[in-house]
Structure formats: C-alpha cells, structure tokens
Amino acid sequence: MTTITSPHxxxxxxxxxxxxxxxxLHPKGGIWTTIWDWASTIDHKKIGVMYLVAILFMFFLGxxxxxxxxxxxxxxxxxxxxxxxxxxxxxxxxxxxxxQKGNENYNRMFTLxxxxxxxxxxxxxxPASLGNFLLPLMLGAKDVAFPRLNLLSWYVYVLGSIFAxxxxxxxxxxxxxxxxxxYSTTTDVEGNMAYWRxxxxxLAAFILGFSSIFTGLNFVVTVHKLRAPxxxxxxxxxxxxxxxxxxxxxxxxxxxxxxxxxxxxFERLFRIGIFDPAMGGDPVLFQHFFWFYSHPxxxxxxxxxxxxxxxxxxxxxRKRIFGYRAVAFSTLAIAAISFIVWGHHLFxxxxxxxxxxxxxxxxxxxxxxxxxxxxWIATLYKGSIRLTxxxxxxxxxxxxxxxxxxxxxxxxxLSVDLHLHDSYFVVAHFHYVMMGSTIIAxxxxxxxxxxKMFGRMYNEFFAKIGFWLxxxxxxxxxxxxxxxxxxxxxxxxxxxxDEFLIYHQISTIGSWVLLVGFLVHLFVFIHSLLAGRLAPxxxxxxxxxxxxxxxxxxxxxxxxxxxxxxxxxxxxxxVFPKQADPKEFPMPAPLPAGARAH
Amino acid sequence: MNSLxxxxxxxxxxxxxxxxxxxxxxxxxxxxxxxxxxxxxxxIISFAVLMGVMFYFVARYRARPGLAPExxxxxNTALEVTWSVAPMIIxxxxxxxxxxxxxxxxxxxxxxxxxxxxxxxxxxxxxYVNGAQSQESVRLSASPExxxxxxxxxxxxxxxxxxxxxxxSADVIHAFWIPDFRMKMDVIPNRFTSLNFEAxxxxxxxxxxxxxxxxxxxxxxxxxxxxxxxxxxxxKLREWADFISKLPPVERGQAIWKQKCATCHTVDGGxxxxxxxxxxxxxxxxxxxxxxxxxxxxxxxxxxxxxAKKIVKGYQNQMPTFQGQINDKELEGIIAYMxxxxxxxxAAAPAPQPAxxxxxxxxxxxxxxxxx
Ligand code: HEM
Ligand SMILES: [Cu+2]
Ligand SMILES: [Cu+2]
Numbered sequence: 001m002t003t004i005t006s007p008h009x010x011x012x013x014x015x016x017x018x019x020x021x022x023x024x025l026h027p028k029g030g031i032w033t034t035i036w037d038w039a040s041t042i043d044h045k046k047i048g049v050m051y052l053v054a055i056l057f058m059f060f061l062g063x064x065x066x067x068x069x070x071x072x073x074x075x076x077x078x079x080x081x082x083x084x085x086x087x088x089x090x091x092x093x094x095x096x097x098x099x100q101k102g103n104e105n106y107n108r109m110f111t112l113x114x115x116x117x118x119x120x121x122x123x124x125x126x127p128a129s130l131g132n133f134l135l136p137l138m139l140g141a142k143d144v145a146f147p148r149l150n151l152l153s154w155y156v157y158v159l160g161s162i163f164a165x166x167x168x169x170x171x172x173x174x175x176x177x178x179x180x181x182x183y184s185t186t187t188d189v190e191g192n193m194a195y196w197r198x199x200x201x202x203l204a205a206f207i208l209g210f211s212s213i214f215t216g217l218n219f220v221v222t223v224h225k226l227r228a229p230x231x232x233x234x235x236x237x238x239x240x241x242x243x244x245x246x247x248x249x250x251x252x253x254x255x256x257x258x259x260x261x262x263x264x265x266f267e268r269l270f271r272i273g274i275f276d277p278a279m280g281g282d283p284v285l286f287q288h289f290f291w292f293y294s295h296p297x298x299x300x301x302x303x304x305x306x307x308x309x310x311x312x313x314x315x316x317x318r319k320r321i322f323g324y325r326a327v328a329f330s331t332l333a334i335a336a337i338s339f340i341v342w343g344h345h346l347f348x349x350x351x352x353x354x355x356x357x358x359x360x361x362x363x364x365x366x367x368x369x370x371x372x373x374x375x376w377i378a379t380l381y382k383g384s385i386r387l388t389x390x391x392x393x394x395x396x397x398x399x400x401x402x403x404x405x406x407x408x409x410x411x412x413x414l415s416v417d418l419h420l421h422d423s424y425f426v427v428a429h430f431h432y433v434m435m436g437s438t439i440i441a442x443x444x445x446x447x448x449x450x451x452k453m454f455g456r457m458y459n460e461f462f463a464k465i466g467f468w469l470x471x472x473x474x475x476x477x478x479x480x481x482x483x484x485x486x487x488x489x490x491x492x493x494x495x496x497x498d499e500f501l502i503y504h505q506i507s508t509i510g511s512w513v514l515l516v517g518f519l520v521h522l523f524v525f526i527h528s529l530l531a532g533r534l535a536p537x538x539x540x541x542x543x544x545x546x547x548x549x550x551x552x553x554x555x556x557x558x559x560x561x562x563x564x565x566x567x568x569x570x571x572x573x574x575v576f577p578k579q580a581d582p583k584e585f586p587m588p589a590p591l592p593a594g595a596r597a598h
Numbered sequence: 599m600n601s602l603x604x605x606x607x608x609x610x611x612x613x614x615x616x617x618x619x620x621x622x623x624x625x626x627x628x629x630x631x632x633x634x635x636x637x638x639x640x641x642i643i644s645f646a647v648l649m650g651v652m653f654y655f656v657a658r659y660r661a662r663p664g665l666a667p668e669x670x671x672x673x674n675t676a677l678e679v680t681w682s683v684a685p686m687i688i689x690x691x692x693x694x695x696x697x698x699x700x701x702x703x704x705x706x707x708x709x710x711x712x713x714x715x716x717x718x719x720x721x722x723x724x725x726y727v728n729g730a731q732s733q734e735s736v737r738l739s740a741s742p743e744x745x746x747x748x749x750x751x752x753x754x755x756x757x758x759x760x761x762x763x764x765x766x767s768a769d770v771i772h773a774f775w776i777p778d779f780r781m782k783m784d785v786i787p788n789r790f791t792s793l794n795f796e797a798x799x800x801x802x803x804x805x806x807x808x809x810x811x812x813x814x815x816x817x818x819x820x821x822x823x824x825x826x827x828x829x830x831x832x833x834k835l836r837e838w839a840d841f842i843s844k845l846p847p848v849e850r851g852q853a854i855w856k857q858k859c860a861t862c863h864t865v866d867g868g869x870x871x872x873x874x875x876x877x878x879x880x881x882x883x884x885x886x887x888x889x890x891x892x893x894x895x896x897x898x899x900x901x902x903x904x905x906a907k908k909i910v911k912g913y914q915n916q917m918p919t920f921q922g923q924i925n926d927k928e929l930e931g932i933i934a935y936m937x938x939x940x941x942x943x944x945a946a947a948p949a950p951q952p953a954x955x956x957x958x959x960x961x962x963x964x965x966x967x968x969x970x
Contacts, residue, residue: 077817078739079747088747099747100871103814176811182787183770183812189915277788283771284786317659323673348773349784349791352704356697363689367682374681377648380655384667387660395656402648406641413692415626415699416634419780422773422809486618486634488777490809493817497746497805498739573669586666 021560023455023553042147043556047154048133049453052446054154055125058161062116063518068093068109070477070511073504077102077495090495106494107174114177115201119208120161122434123297125442126304127250128157128215131243133453135219137546137554138237140228140563145221153214160207163200170197176492178294179205181275181286185267199265206261209254212300216250219243228545230565237544237569238314238327242307245331246300249338253300257293260286284349291342299338301434303331305441306372309394312448313376315542316391317383318585320570323375330368337365347417355414362412369405373398384586388540389463393444396471397437404432407482422492425485431478443470443521450525451539452546455553456532463524469517476510541577541585544569548578610635623802623825624779624795629699631780636695640688703781706794710760713753715793717785718768718918720815721861722806724753730839731857736822738805748861750820756831757800763793768918773810776823778802782809797825814871815861843927851935854928862917865939872917873910879933880942884911895933902929 024045028037038046075090077099093109094102132150136143144150167173170193175184179202188194223244227236263274264286273279275286314321321327343358376398385391407429410416420426451457484503489496496504538547546554549563567575573588614621617638618631659667714725725731735749755761765774765785774793775782783793808819826834842853855865855875862871873883882892886909891897900907902924905917924932 076739077747078744079737080744081742098869100814103817107811107814107816174813180771180811186770187813277786283788284784318667319670320672323678326673326678348782349771349786352701355700359696360693363693366689367685370685371678371682373648377652377655378677380652380659382668382670383655383659384661384665385656385659387656395652398652399649402645406637406645409641409689409692410634410637413633413637413696415630415696415703416637417696418700418703418782419630419634419777421782422775483617488619488775488805488807490775490807490817492811493807495747495817498744572667588667588669 021555023551024556025455025553040151042143042151044132044136044144044147044150045453045554045558047150048129048131050154051124051132051157052129052453054158054161055121055129058116058120062113062121063515065109065113065116067511067515069106069113070508072102072106072109072494073496074508076498076501076504093494103494104174107176107492108172110492111173111176112168115164115173115205117434118177119205120157120164122301122438123208123212124157124215125301125438126308126445127219127243127246127300128153128211130308130442130445130449131219131304132215134449134546135222135240135243136226137550137558138240138544139222139226140231140545140549140559140565141222141226142557142559144218145225146218149214150218153211153218156207156214157211160204160211163204163207167197167201167204170194170200173198173201175201178290179261179264179286180290181264181267181281181283182277184264185276199268202261202265202268206258206265209258209261212250213254216247216254219247220251223247228563228565234325234328235565235568238310238321238324238331239307239544241328241331242303242305242310245335246303246307249296249300249303249335253293253296253339256289257297260289260293263289284346287346287349288342291345292339295342295345296335296338298430298433299334301438303334305397305438306331308441308445308448309376309397311542311544312390312394312444313379314570314572315448315540316388316394317380317385318541318572318588319379319381319383320568320572321375322378322381323371324570327372327375330371333368334365337361337368341365344412344417347414348421359412359414359417363409366405366408366412369401373402373405388447389458389460389467390444390448390540392464392467392471393440393447396467397440397444399471400432400436400440400474404429404437407432420485422490423485424481424489424491427491428478428481428485431481436474436478440470440474448540449546450528451535452550452552452554454529454532455535456528457535457539458524458528458532462520462527466517466520466524469513469520471517473510473513473515473517477507477514478510480504480506480510536579536581538577538579541580543567543571543575543577547580619777622778622780623798623804624776624781625798626699626703626795627778627780629702633692633695633699637692640692703794706762706792707760710762710794711756712762712764713755715763715765715774715785716768716923717765717772717774717808717819719770719813719861719916720808720819721858722751722753722774722808722819722821723858723923724751724763726835726838728835728839730835730837731842733838733841733853733857735856738820738822746818746820748815748818749856750818750822751857752822752824753806754824754826754831754834755797756828757797757825759828760794760796763795765791765793770812771810772808772812772819775807775809776804777807778804784810797823800825800827818861842931845931847931847934848938849935850928850931851933851938854924854932855935858920858923872913875936875939877940877942879936879940881940883908885909886911886913898933898936899929902932 024043027034038050041047072093077088077090079086079088088099091099091102093105174187175198184198188198223240266272267275271279273281275281275283277283310321310327341358341362343354344362347355411420411426411429447458447463480503484500489500535552537552545563549559576582576587577585614631614635618634621627621631711727716723723731732751732753734752736752737746738750739746765783766789767785767787769787772785773782774785779795781793781795783791785791802825804823806821806823808816812819842850845853864870864874865876867874867876878893880893882890884890891908903919903921905919906915909915
C-alpha cells in the first residue's frame with residue numbers, strides 16, 4: 001500500500017489552458033452573472049462556501065441572543081427599597097415594562113438562541129460546509145453523488161431559516177428549543193401573530209430536517225460510490241469516516257423528528273389530542289419522540305467535529321492516527337448505540353425499569369468516545385508537533401471534550417441525575433460538548449482548510465490570539481455553571497436567588513471575552529480575504545488528496561486527472577507529500593532493523 | 599496522625615462544598631453526594647492523566663529544527679484492549695452506585711405520610727393528610743433591602759419520618775426540585791408522580807424550584823420547605839386546617855387570594871397575567887369576543903370553575919380551573935373580599951386590615967411585605 005513515488009507526482013501543477021481549469025472562485029463575468037453563477041451552482045465547493053456563510057451568519061444571530069441572555073443574568077430580579085420606594089432591579093430585558101414582560105422576553109431570547117444554534121448552526125455546521133467542500137476532494141471525486149440535490153438542500157436550509165426568522169420577527173417563540181408539550185400546544189394561542197409564529201418556528205425545524213436528510217443521503221451515496229481508484233474503505237481519511245457516520249444518523253433519525261413536528265403542528269391547529277392531556281393525550285410521549293431524534297443528533301453534531309480533529313492532529317504531528325481502525329469502528333459504534341439511549345433525558349419522567357435500562361446503555365456509549373480521546377493523544381507520541389492555530393484548536397478540543405464527556409457520567413448515573421437534571425449542570429455539559437467540542441473543532445477546521453478554500457493564508461498571530469480568547473472565555477463562561485447547577489440552580493430561569501450571584505456574574509463576564517475572541521477571528525478572516533498572502537497548494541504538508549492533488553483554491557472540476565491512491569492518508573513515515581515544501585516537513589529516520597511500524 | 603486525618607477530612611469537606619455544596623438534608627442526599635464525589639474524583643484523575651500526557655507529548659515532541667518525527671507503532675493491541683476495558687469497569691461501578699440510590703428513592707416505605715402537591719402556573723400548593731394547606735409565605739433571599747419579587751408558599755415536613763409527595767399538575771409539565779434533598783421529579787398533568795424522602799435535620803429551611811420550563815414565571819415558581827420536629831409539624835397542620843374556615847368571609851377571601859390567586863391577580867389595579875380584582879366586582883367587562891357582561895356573583899363563580907369560558911379582552915386563556923380546589927365556603931369568602939375592594943359594591947365592608955387578631959395570627963408577621 002505504501003510507495004514513495006506516485007505515477008502522478010507533479011500533475012497538480014498543470015497550467016490552466018482550459019476554461020474549467022481556473023479556480024472555482026474565478027468570477028464568471030460581471031456581478032450579476034457571478035451572482036447567478038453562484039445561486040445556480042451545482043459545484044459542491046461553492047455550495048459548501050454558501051453554507052459556510054449562511055451558517056456563520058446564523059451563528060452570529062444566535063450568539064447575539066446568547067449575549068442578551070447572559071446580560072439579563074448579570075443581576076437577579078430583586079425588589080429593593082430606595083428612598084422609601086420599592087423598585088425592581090435586574091430586569092434588563094423588560095425594557096421598563098412589567099416583570100412578566102421581562103421574563104417573557106428572556107424566555108423568547110433563550111428559545112431563539114437554542115433553536116438557532118441547534119437547528120441552524122450545529123447540526124449542519126461541519127457536514128454542510130466543510131463536509132460538502134472536502135468530501136469529494138478527499139475521495140478524489142469531481143463532485144458529490146447528487147449535485148442538484150445538494151443545491152436543493154442549501155435552498156431548503158435557507159427556506160427553513162426564513163421561517164425561523166419570520167417567527168422571530170412576529171415576536172419570537174417562548175417554548176424552548178425542545179417544544180415540550182403541552183406547553184408548546186397551549187402557549188400563545190390568542191391573536192393571529194402569536195398563534196402562527198410558533199407554527200412558523202416548528203415548520204422551520206421541520207423544513208431544516210429535509211435539508212439535513214438531503215445532505216446525509218448525498219454523503220452516504222458519495223462515500224459508497226465515488227471513492228477514487230485504489231481507495232478502499234480503510235484508506236479513507238478519518239474525516240470521511242466521521243462525516244459518513246453522521247450522515248447515516250441524519251438519514252435514519254431525522255424523519256422521526258419530522259413526523260413528530262408535524263404531529264405537533266396538527267395538535268396545535270386541530271386539537272387532535274395526541275400529546276395534550278386535556279384531550280386524553282400523553283404529554284410525555286412527545287419527549288420520547290423528541291429525544292429519539294435528538295439524542296442521535298447529538299452525535300450528528302459531534303462525529304463531524306471529531307472527524308476534523310483526526311485530520312488536524314495527524315497533519316500537525318506528522319503521525320498516522322493511532323489505531324485507525326479502532327477510531328473508524330468506534331465511529332460506527334457510536335452511531336449505532338446513539339439510537340437506543342434517548343431515555344436518559346427522561347429519568348425524572350419515566351418508569352423505573354426504563355430508566356435503569358437507559359442508564360446502563362448510556363454508559364456503553366461513553367466507551368467509544370473515550371477510546372477516541374486515547375487514540376488522539378497516543379497519536380502525538382513521537383510526532384513532530386507544530387502548534388499552529390488549527391492544532392491549538394485540536395488540543396483545545398481534547399481538553400474541552402474530555403470535560404464534556406466526563407460530565408456526562410454523573411448525568412447518566414440514575415440517582416445523581418435526579419438531582420442534576422434540568423439544572424445548569426446540564427447546560428454546562430452540553431455546552432462543553434456542543435460548543436466546546438463541535439464549534440471549537442469547526443473553527444479549527446475552518447482555519448485548517450481556509451487556504452484550500454480561499455487560496456489565501458491568514459494571519460497566524462491574530463488567529464492565535466483569537467484562539468486564546470475563545471478558549472479562556474469559553475471556560476470562564478461555562479465552568480462555573482457546573483457548580484451552579486450542582487448547588488441547585490435550575491435552567492431556563494430569568495432570575496435566581498442570591499447564592500448563585502457570583503457564578504452568574506463570572507459566567508456573564510466570560511461571555512464577553514468569548515465575544516471578543518470571535519470578533520478577532522472575524523477580523524482575521526476578512527483580513528485574509530482582502531490582503532492575505534497567496535496560499536501554496538499544500539501549506540500544511542498533508543497527505544490527503546485535497547492537499548496533494550488539488551490546487552489552492554481547487555479548479556472547478558477539482559482535479560486535472562482522476563487521482564489514483566497509492567498511499568494511506570497518514571503515511572507520513574514513508575511518503576513525502578506532493579506539492580509540499582521539503583524543507584518544512586522532515587521525513588522520519590528509518591526504523592532500526594527488525595522493528596515493525598505497523 | 600489524628601490531626602492529619604482531620605485535615606484530610608476538612609479538605610474533603612471543603613472539596614465537596616466546592617462541587618455540590620454542604621451535605622443535603624434527606625436520607626437520599628448522602629447517596630447522591632457519595633456517587634457524585636466518586637465521579638468527580640474519577641474525572642479529576644482521568645482528566646489530569648490525559649491532559650498531563652497530552653501536554654508532555656506536546657512539549658517533548660514539539661517541532662524544532664533538527665528534530666524529525668520518529669517512527670512508532672500505529673497501534674498496539676494490548677494497550678488498546680486495556681484502555682477499552684479499564685473504563686468499562688469504572689463505568690459498571692458508577693452505574694450500580696447510581697442504581698442503588700435510585701431504587702431506594704423509588705421504593706417508598708409503606709408507612710410514608712402522603713402530601714398532595716399540586717403544581718400550576720406558577721405556584722405550588724400542598725394539601726396535607728388532614729386537609730390543611732399552607733397559610734404562610736415568604737420572599738426567597740429575603741433581606742429587608744434585597745428581596746425576591748413574589749411571595750412563595752412555606753411548606754412544612756417532619757424530620758425523621760418518611761414522606762411521599764403525590765404530585766400532579768393542573769396545566770403544563772412542571773418539576774418539583776428540592777436541591778438540598780438532592781432530588782426532583784416531573785409534575786405532569788393528568789397523572790400522578792411521586793417524590794419520596796425523609797428529611798433528617800430539623801430546623802433547616804430548603805428552597806424548592808420548578809425545574810421544568812413552564813412559561814413566564816417559571817423562575818418565580820418556588821417554595822420554601824421547613825423541616826420541623828414531628829410534634830411541631832402536627833401542631834402546624836392543625837393550625838393550618840382551622841385557619842381559613844375560622845376567618846370572617848372577607849379575611850377568608852383575602853387569605854385564599856394570597857394562597858392561590860396572587861401570582862396572577864393584583865388587588866391594587868395593576869395589570870398582571872389576569873385582570874386586577876380592584877373594582878372588578880359590579881363592573882362591566884368586555885370579553886375577547888366583544889360581548890359585555892357585568893361581573894356579578896355568578897360571573898365570578900364561573901370564572902373560577904370554568905375560566906376558559908369567558909376571557910376578558912386583552913388577556914390570555916391562562917387560568918386553570920379551580921374546580922375541586924375551592925369549596926363553597928371559600929368561594930363565598932372570595933366574593934366577599936372582591937366586594938370589599940370594589941367601588942361598585944357600596945354595601946361592602948371596608949378592606950380588611952392585615953389579619954391581626956384573627957386565628958393563627960402568629961405566623962402572619964410578614965403580612966405587610968406581601969401586600970405591596
Ligand atoms: C460521554 C458521552 C456522553 C454522555 C454519557 C452523556 C450523557 C448525557 C445525559 C445523561 C444527558 C441528560 C441529562 C439531563 O437532562 O438530565 C445529557 C444531556 C445532553 N447532552 Fe450529553 N452525554 C454525552 C455526550 C454528549 C455529546 C457528545 C453531545 C453533543 C455533541 C451531548 C449533548 C447533550 C445535550 C444537547 C444535552 C441536553 C439536552 C437538553 O436537555 O437540552 N452529550 N447528556
Ligand atoms: Cu442524550
Ligand atoms: Cu416551571
């Protein structure tokens with residue numbers, strides 16, 4: 001499998017004599033032509049970039065809502081006597097109106113934050129943007145299996161987001177992103193606007209589900225059918241494995257939430273009595289349906305994040321991923337087990353037997369996650385580690401994901417969860433895994449593939465400053481929430497008793513640091529697009545096809561010739577990357593006689 | 599040696615306080631805390647080992663001139679099997695630890711005393727074995743200068759006796775969480791759930807929070823539990839059972855308002871979730887369908903028992919029914935109280951002063967606070 005010479009070495013440098021040999025970013029004509037070209041493109045790279053822009057925009061919206069939520073919590077709602085008069089403090093979001101209004105605004109704000117971040121940011125984040133861009137490149141294909149379906153999924157995503165934004169403009173929704181019944185079927189029932197905005201938000205989630213299914217389906221078929229000649233299943237980069245595992249879950253789990261959301265809408269519109277106890281329905285049934293989708297989906301969120309980490313760690317330590325097969329199989333194991341643990345979200349509402357079974361299986365799913373962490377750390381052993389921005393993000397991921405995973409343990413423990421459920425401890429846990437892991441990996445991945453996507457380098461110094469602000473800001477924001485929750489602070493509270501004051505204030509201050517960190521990254525990206533140094537084809541010395549066989553940025557059809565794979569994605573010990581600078585990436589010394597490398 | 603043990607003890611004490619707080623006050627709490635602290639230790643140790651190794655590798659193998667990557671095996675079966683099996687063993691221990699505690703709280707002793715706990719937007723009401731209901735309320739975090747914004751009920755439980763809360767909700771799902779008892783349970787409409795506990799130390803007070811999101815005043819849906827010596831507990835129940843029925847009608851109405859209605863209805867004309875009661879009796883009301891009715895005794899009765907039937911314009915259909923919650927005698931009191939604060943009811947007695955002198959006056963000392 002491993003040879004040093006490749007029959008195609010050097011072919012990537014072919015000049016661009018044909019039209020389709022120019023960079024995919026090259027404008028097709030005037031401004032309108034170019035806009036039409038993008039809007040009607042079936043090029044997976046453009047669609048990936050369009051997704052990236054849309055997702056980052058939604059991330060910004062959701063982030064602003066988060067800042068508002070944290071601001072409200074800077075001070076608890078208190079009645080104080082000033083000069084003989086009672087005034088209410090800590091009601092920032094009331095804008096001078098009543099206490100009830102303030103609470104209501106707060107509720108709408110955290111719902112907005114949660115719904116955007118889950119349905120419009122984290123679920124599509126890595127697969128739809130980086131996955132779209134990279135999957136065909138890594139497999140040596142010209143495009144995904146169904147390019148038109150791919151474009152449709154982007155429009156469906158935008159349509160879903162429009163429904164969500166419409167719901168916000170109509171006044172926002174106060175159900176929480178989980179839409180638990182019977183609250184969601186009985187709130188806001190008076191007045192047309194109020195009535196329909198919830199339907200609009202539920203429809204948004206429903207529509208976004210289709211976008212997710214289209215993408216997932218596309219990726220599964222692409223991985224099965226479009227691998228380059230010579231690329232067996234175990235020659236695929238682990239990025240592809242992660243995206244593949246997530247895609248399978250997307251295809252299998254999303255229809256369930258689709259049906260559930262439809263039932264919810266029918267319940268609201270026609271009062272059919274599936275979930276509403278007032279009509280003989282079962283309110284907990286909704287939670288089962290909901291988590292049957294939403295637990296597997298946490299792995300749709302994390303597997304692609306892990307997928308990125310594989311690539312970054314391998315490239316920047318110049319090592320083969322330790323235990324490649326174990327990592328690949330644990331991806332599939334996670335995908336499979338994730339379907340049978342949903343009940344751990346209902347320990348406080350379901351029967352005893354079910355709770356015990358779900359607790360047991362939940363611990364099972366922790367093992368493959370742990371194995372992955374061990375493998376990544378072992379990969380660093382005897383490597384040649386370069387602490388670039390993506391690598392800092394990958395190490396940050398290991399730090400934060402370890403905390404996120406370990407804090408899943410008390411939540412999976414029956415007795416302890418009766419205390420911790422629906423507290424800030426859960427809030428902290430899922431931020432460590434969703435934001436601390438997936439979003440951190442996502443940002444690391446954007447930096448890693450930025451030169452490939454846009455053909456320009458970014459400012460390493462400021463990007464690193466951005467990393468440290470994000471990393472520190474994140475921990476300052478969310479670590480106190482573990483203590484807060486264990487001490488008794490419930491989630492989704494607009495106010496609190498004084499014992500939680502100090503934790504909330506630290507947390508709010510952390511959120512400002514985090515905000516500044518993200519703004520620094522935004523600045524780095526814009527600066528790079530406008531004034532960045534032109535990127536060489538393989539600035540990181542990677543061995544996967546997007547680095548070795550494609551230009552930066554790639555040409556429209558990705559490769560001049562269909563790549564032939566004759567080495568593994570991480571064979572740094574034996575292969576020198578094409579298109580890389582030999583001065584920068586030393587080859588390891590040969591093994592002493594008798595020793596076996598793998 | 600002794601002092602060494604002592605230091606170790608106080609360290610582990612402070613350590614536990616840092617992560618979860620001072621020891622809880624139910625027989626169940628110790629189970630939760632021990633399992634939790636075990637997991638905390640497992641986590642701290644595994645985190646330290648993993649990050650230690652990671653940082654060591656990063657420092658040791660950091661790329662620098664002249665340092666080429668070395669070859670190393672790409673997998674190692676023995677190592678991989680070890681690190682798959684070792685966590686499994688720890689996880690099995692944790693699972694059983696949690697299972698044991700959980701079963702203990704699920705299986706209440708058969709002699710547990712039952713208290714019916716009812717959740718509704720946005721307050722809790724408890725009915726004790728003798729039919730008594732709480733007659734006291736407080737502001738959480740009360741200090742004269744810095745206090746909560748709503749009155750929450752005070753409940754009592756006996757120390758050292760098993761209690762079973764039989765809980766249900768009148769509207770959406772709530773959850774009854776007593777952090778200091780380390781337990782919570784969902785409170786679900788059309789269904790009973792239960793929370794079993796035995797409080798240990800008498801004289802302590804514990805906050806109760808609603809832990810399942812339920813709307814506007816979710817964060818104000820709280821209560822305070824006082825743990826009393828059993829004799830005092832019995833005494834309190836008798837006092838509360840007699841309290842309301844012994845009051846004259848207007849005071850009776852006011853007491854019920856405070857207990858059940860004050861989260862949503864003011865009596866000073868201020869707008870809240872529901873219309874204020876001030877001057878409502880005898881006034882013409884415009885309904886959401888445009889019809890007009892005069893708020894007389896029958897209208898009030900209907901509004902309490904079938905609140906969804908007529909909605910005053912400008913308000914939402916938020917109020918649950920109080921059918922079975924408020925009896926005729928209490929209804930009479932409410933009507934009398936509403937008359938007393940309405941300008942349209944000239945015959946009514948003047949608004950009552952805080953119930954000084956009435957039965958059970960002793961525990962109404964925070965009366966003024968509740969009536970801003
Ligand atoms: C070691 C692996 C993990 C374990 C054992 C675990 C366990 C749990 C448990 C038991 C809960 C329910 C807690 C409660 O509501 O009382 C929970 C909540 C949650 N977890 Fe995890 N988890 C793990 C990893 C992850 C990952 C990788 C993600 C996402 C990327 C994730 C996302 C979430 C979310 C979003 C919630 C809360 C949902 C909500 O109520 O809004 N978890 N976790
Ligand atoms: Cu889950
Ligand atoms: Cu609540």
